[in-house]
């Protein structure tokens with residue numbers, strides 16, 4: 306048996322080292338938070354029976370490298386095409402066929418003039434064809450049915466403030482740079498302003514990214530909020546024991562890299578068994594449709610409770626808010642429309658969303674060109 310100790314700033318980084326060096330069959334013997342030169346880090350002791358096969362082993366790695374070097378550009382394309390013959394290709398074919406069937410039926414001229422105009426607005430805002438088809442079916446045959454009523458059967462809000470979210474623990478997840486840390490801080494400060502007695506704790510599980518951690522610590526100290534670091538599941542267990550001391554605990558999660566999904570991450574840190582945890586997915590509206598699909602896969606979780614939309618001030622079309630609500634069924638909880646600390650994030654309301662979609666008017670009042 307080969308045994309090795311790994312140390313890294315976060316549990317995810319330590320587990321990635323274990324996997325890279327010992328392979329996926331490695332057995333974890335211990336996983337704890339330790340102190341290294343005065344700062345906290347994660348120490349994992351892992352073992353394997355024999356050296357794993359695959360790219361991590363020397364011979365296999367050099368063979369694979371050699372094979373890659375002799376691959377022609379045509380081989381690369383062939384490989385890619387072969388790889389896509391699977392459910393992804395089948396699914397996109399099925400989707401294409403459904404839309405081709407729907408299109409001739411979707412005769413906008415059969416709608417009332419006001420409904421037709423509203424549908425054209427939604428198309429301009431890049432609302433997805435699937436969503437347009439669903440709205441069309443809802444409106445068809447009822448010329449008095451308003452488009453807002455049809456949209457409100459698809460899009461829901463649950464404003465991010467304590468009275469609308471009785472659970473104590475909230476985590477902010479999402480792609481790197483989406484605005485997780487800044488949304489968390491601004492929502493915490495907003496909550497503190499509206500209820501100065503609120504006992505709020507800011508926690509970071511983003512130890513690997515020094516800046517986010519320091520910014521969070523800084524604002525916690527400045528605003529008289531508690532601050533905690535989560536390096537391993539033990540730290541989260543400790544925080545859970547302290548839950549009764551706080552009205553709100555906001556946890557900053559790292560952008561998940563590689564194949565790490567939200568479910569893998571929450572399992573690793575013991576968050577997945579926490580019933581009082583709600584996870585909010587922080588997204589920008591200008592990602593591509595393919596990226597949104599990927600995020601849906603990566604961040605799917607029973608604990609996912611809302612979407613927070615950020616960088617609305619850098620967005621030119623707002624259809625993504627409707628598309629995501631349709632695809633995920635999640636309510637929208639907050640809208641962020643500026644990089645500054647003040648007056649740049651707000652708990653979401655449906656009125657704000659419709660003003661953005663139909664008038665390109667941001668919650669702060671600015672009109673997007």
Ligand SMILES: Nc1nc2c(ncn2[C@@H]2O[C@H](COP(=O)(O)OP(=O)(O)OP(=O)(O)O)[C@@H](O)[C@H]2O)c(=O)[nH]1
Pocket residue numbers: 479480481482483484485486487488511514517559560615616617618619641642643644645
């Ligand atoms: N214009 C604009 N900038 C924003 C908004 N929200 C956040 N930002 C900026 O986006 C950048 C990234 O924000 P962060 O909060 O650090 O993003 P993050 O998701 O925590 O990033 P990582 O931790 O690196 O994954 C910062 O420069 C923020 O000021 C917004 O609504 N509008």
Ligand SMILES: [Mg+2]
Pocket residue numbers: 485486487511517557
């Ligand atoms: Mg961050």
